Amino acid sequence: MALVVQKFGGTSVGDIKKIENVARKAIAEYERGNKVVVVVSAMAGETNRLLALAHSITDLPDERELDVLVSTGEQVSVALLAITLKKLGYKAKSYLGSQVKILTDSAFTKARILEVESRNILKDLDEGYIVVVAGFQGVDKDGNITTLGRGGSDTTGVAIAAGLKADVCDIYTDVDGVYTTDPRIYNKARKLKKISYDEMLELASLGSKVLQIRSVELAKKYKVPVHVRSSFTDEPGTIVCEEDKDMEKVVVSGVSYNKDEARITLVNVPDRPGIAAQVFGEISKGNIVVDMIIQNSSIDGTTDLTFTVPKSDLKKALILIEKIAKDLGVKEVLSDDSIAKVSIVGLGMRSHSGVAAKMFEVLGKAGINILMISTSEIKISCAIDEKYTELAVRVLHDAFELDKEPTVEG
Amino acid sequence: MALVVQKFGGTSVGDIKKIENVARKAIAEYERGNKVVVVVSAMAGETNRLLALAHSITDLPDERELDVLVSTGEQVSVALLAITLKKLGYKAKSYLGSQVKILTDSAFTKARILEVESRNILKDLDEGYIVVVAGFQGVDKDGNITTLGRGGSDTTGVAIAAGLKADVCDIYTDVDGVYTTDPRIYNKARKLKKISYDEMLELASLGSKVLQIRSVELAKKYKVPVHVRSSFTDEPGTIVCEEDKDMEKVVVSGVSYNKDEARITLVNVPDRPGIAAQVFGEISKGNIVVDMIIQNSSIDGTTDLTFTVPKSDLKKALILIEKIAKDLGVKEVLSDDSIAKVSIVGLGMRSHSGVAAKMFEVLGKAGINILMISTSEIKISCAIDEKYTELAVRVLHDAFELDKEPTVEG
Numbered sequence: 001m002a003l004v005v006q007k008f009g010g011t012s013v014g015d016i017k018k019i020e021n022v023a024r025k026a027i028a029e030y031e032r033g034n035k036v037v038v039v040v041s042a043m044a045g046e047t048n049r050l051l052a053l054a055h056s057i058t059d060l061p062d063e064r065e066l067d068v069l070v071s072t073g074e075q076v077s078v079a080l081l082a083i084t085l086k087k088l089g090y091k092a093k094s095y096l097g098s099q100v101k102i103l104t105d106s107a108f109t110k111a112r113i114l115e116v117e118s119r120n121i122l123k124d125l126d127e128g129y130i131v132v133v134a135g136f137q138g139v140d141k142d143g144n145i146t147t148l149g150r151g152g153s154d155t156t157g158v159a160i161a162a163g164l165k166a167d168v169c170d171i172y173t174d175v176d177g178v179y180t181t182d183p184r185i186y187n188k189a190r191k192l193k194k195i196s197y198d199e200m201l202e203l204a205s206l207g208s209k210v211l212q213i214r215s216v217e218l219a220k221k222y223k224v225p226v227h228v229r230s231s232f233t234d235e236p237g238t239i240v241c242e243e244d245k246d247m248e249k250v251v252v253s254g255v256s257y258n259k260d261e262a263r264i265t266l267v268n269v270p271d272r273p274g275i276a277a278q279v280f281g282e283i284s285k286g287n288i289v290v291d292m293i294i295q296n297s298s299i300d301g302t303t304d305l306t307f308t309v310p311k312s313d314l315k316k317a318l319i320l321i322e323k324i325a326k327d328l329g330v331k332e333v334l335s336d337d338s339i340a341k342v343s344i345v346g347l348g349m350r351s352h353s354g355v356a357a358k359m360f361e362v363l364g365k366a367g368i369n370i371l372m373i374s375t376s377e378i379k380i381s382c383a384i385d386e387k388y389t390e391l392a393v394r395v396l397h398d399a400f401e402l403d404k405e406p407t408v409e410g
Numbered sequence: 411m412a413l414v415v416q417k418f419g420g421t422s423v424g425d426i427k428k429i430e431n432v433a434r435k436a437i438a439e440y441e442r443g444n445k446v447v448v449v450v451s452a453m454a455g456e457t458n459r460l461l462a463l464a465h466s467i468t469d470l471p472d473e474r475e476l477d478v479l480v481s482t483g484e485q486v487s488v489a490l491l492a493i494t495l496k497k498l499g500y501k502a503k504s505y506l507g508s509q510v511k512i513l514t515d516s517a518f519t520k521a522r523i524l525e526v527e528s529r530n531i532l533k534d535l536d537e538g539y540i541v542v543v544a545g546f547q548g549v550d551k552d553g554n555i556t557t558l559g560r561g562g563s564d565t566t567g568v569a570i571a572a573g574l575k576a577d578v579c580d581i582y583t584d585v586d587g588v589y590t591t592d593p594r595i596y597n598k599a600r601k602l603k604k605i606s607y608d609e610m611l612e613l614a615s616l617g618s619k620v621l622q623i624r625s626v627e628l629a630k631k632y633k634v635p636v637h638v639r640s641s642f643t644d645e646p647g648t649i650v651c652e653e654d655k656d657m658e659k660v661v662v663s664g665v666s667y668n669k670d671e672a673r674i675t676l677v678n679v680p681d682r683p684g685i686a687a688q689v690f691g692e693i694s695k696g697n698i699v700v701d702m703i704i705q706n707s708s709i710d711g712t713t714d715l716t717f718t719v720p721k722s723d724l725k726k727a728l729i730l731i732e733k734i735a736k737d738l739g740v741k742e743v744l745s746d747d748s749i750a751k752v753s754i755v756g757l758g759m760r761s762h763s764g765v766a767a768k769m770f771e772v773l774g775k776a777g778i779n780i781l782m783i784s785t786s787e788i789k790i791s792c793a794i795d796e797k798y799t800e801l802a803v804r805v806l807h808d809a810f811e812l813d814k815e816p817t818v819e820g
Contacts, residue, residue: 057494069490080463083467
């Protein structure tokens with residue numbers, strides 16, 4: 001007998017019929033002799049409807065009360081799913097975050113889970129209940145309702161799975177797994193059978209929307225196997241798990257891209273200590289996340305400093321930079337919002353040399369100029385002209401033969 | 411400095427603009443130097459929308475889960491009101507039933523309040539917060555969400571007022587007070603300045619929808635003065651409070667009517683002990699509330715047994731009766747769903763004789779036949795043909811001079 005946590009997103013519980021579909025997936029698992037906990041999001045559109053209500057009052061609604069408001073979305077979902085399960089003849093019981101309880105810090109609208117109490121749920125599972133848990137929400141030590149931020153239901157699913165020591169956390173979604181690249185961009189994209197936590201983390205932070213980053217971090221920390229799969233079929237999807245020897249032999253697992261960044265260049269920055277700290281200190285005041293950063297070596301005592309920020313924050317970033325540019329003696333501030341970032345990810349990079357060189361060569365042969373480069377242990381990213389994004393994804397996918405099932409002899 | 415509990419119903423919080431109106435009423439009270447707790451219902455229509463969702467799944471949704479579902483209605487209201495109060499520059503904090511906490515029994519969908527914890531709210535009031543409490547909901551000892559049944563927000567208001575030892579519980583509603591009779595039926599209806607708990611209880615049980623019966627019972631038990639008043643004006647309404655000497659001098663305070671009952675007559679029931687118990691035992695199995703009961707004295711060993719049930723339960727009641735009628739030897743079962751009940755209520759009846767006689771005389775003079783009579787210490791009810799309801803209300807209102815402010819010399 002296994003303990004399975006199933007997580008369904010908003011589109012999977014979008015209406016009464018879809019909720020019945022979710023109930024049947026839970027029942028199928030239950031009838032296989034397993035213990036089942038189902039974590040659900042708010043019905044599609046509901047969270048936005050509630051946020052719109054709050055924002056029709058004020059641009060900056062109180063965050064404690066926002067969490068009281070939007071957490072009703074998941075509350076409606078768990079009640080409807082439990083009602084459906086009981087109608088179908090099964091014992092079922094809903095739990096809110098505060099009832100589980102899922103203890104978080106008090107950072108309203110973006111709280112972090114501190115602890116999951118598992119006693120009550122385990123007791124209900126022993127008594128044959130299918131347990132339904134509200135995603136996205138928790139409660140702080142003072143009893144205030146908190147929410148985990150957008151996509152937080154993935155995190156709830158993994159946290160519950162960790163707390164209950166579940167055998168697997170099934171994340172049901174509208175895609176049927178993790179692909180070597182976005183299938184909408186390249187039809188040769190191949191569904192991965194398995195991927196390591198670290199690779200998934202890189203893919204998530206590079207723009208893959210399959211799983212929320214924090215849920216992967218949590219899964220990695222507590223070694224919870226996560227199964228990303230489709231709500232619409234019973235086909236297996238992709239297992240996100242600890243790396244094994246086979247995985248390490250694959251040099252590149254996937255190609256990802258991100259069109260949401262813009263580039264800022266400070267021309268002729270005086271090359272003296274503390275300048276970078278001043279620049280990025282100013283930008284962080286605007287709560288802006290800087291991604292890639294490049295500083296050339298100094299020629300004649302000045303250098304060029306280039307970095308990327310989210311496109312949506314470009315204006316704000318430029319305003320902040322202009323404020324200090326003169327004081328710093330910067331000659332000129334340039335910006336470009338027509339760039340894209342293309343990345344390759346793979347555990348095997350750690351032991352295989354020449355991967356970066358091959359990437360640059362492939363892009364060069366395709367006539368794509370590389371504007372910036374950044375690397376991590378298992379990832380190489382290149383900023384390029386946005387219009388070449390799709391081309392770059394395809395040539396890299398071909399060059400690293402990602403359409404082919406890897407042969408794992410090494 | 412007074413402590414004021416204000417309760418607003420669903421129409422008062424029906425949209426963002428109306429919620430701001432509620433916020434301004436709370437602020438006005440706060441600015442007068444008082445401590446303010448606001449209890450709100452779900453936005454108009456919201457509870458029905460949620461119930462419809464549940465009923466689109468099954469005719470008999472699980473009641474524990476129904477409470478999880480519908481309690482979100484008030485949760486949305488308290489969040490939006492608190493957001494509005496903060497936008498207007500005031501410290502505000504929302505409380506759910508489980509956060510107050512309002513401890514109830516576990517009778518889902520119709521729970522009874524056992525205890526109100528006041529400590530957290532009193533602390534917030536001391537710190538200058540306007541406290542917003544979700545009506546209609548509570549929590550049982552196991553942490554399950556419960557609801558108090560339709561109209562339960564009145565009960566929450568009074569219970570909170572009792573728990574906090576508030577000076578008054580203002581019930582804001584779409585009528586501006588308690589009238590001598592329904593103003594839509596008789597334009598001479600007069601707004602009462604004061605009415606006793608007992609009279610209000612009789613009026614509520616006789617069909618007045620101004621206050622939920624349980625809220626009046628609770629107000630009486632804890633001696634909470636309740637001020638029924640309009641959401642749309644600042645005019646004083648009607649105070650429901652302990653009786654005083656002036657009240658006792660008024661013979662009749664109001665005339666009420668109820669068209670929601672139907673009459674059932676069992677003809678030629680054998681007059682032997684235990685028959686009534688059998689009849690009403692059977693009916694109670696259907697969870698049907700019997701109101702008036704009349705049994706004539708026995709002639710030739712049989713009697714006629716007549717009683718009223720809610721019109722909506724008539725069919726069910728007749729089916730139950732048919733089941734036992736033969737065994738009991740009942741000759742015939744008659745029913746009539748075109749009756750109405752007209753009642754007069756007044757503390758003074760306890761000491762004034764001849765009130766009943768006057769009522770019968772007035773109805774008789776108007777050509778209205780009395781079908782059934784029932785009395786309590788401070789009330790006389792007559793069942794009549796439904797079509798005479800409005801006429802009966804008017805002639806009684808005139809006869810007892812209810813349009814005139816009472817002179818209280820005795």
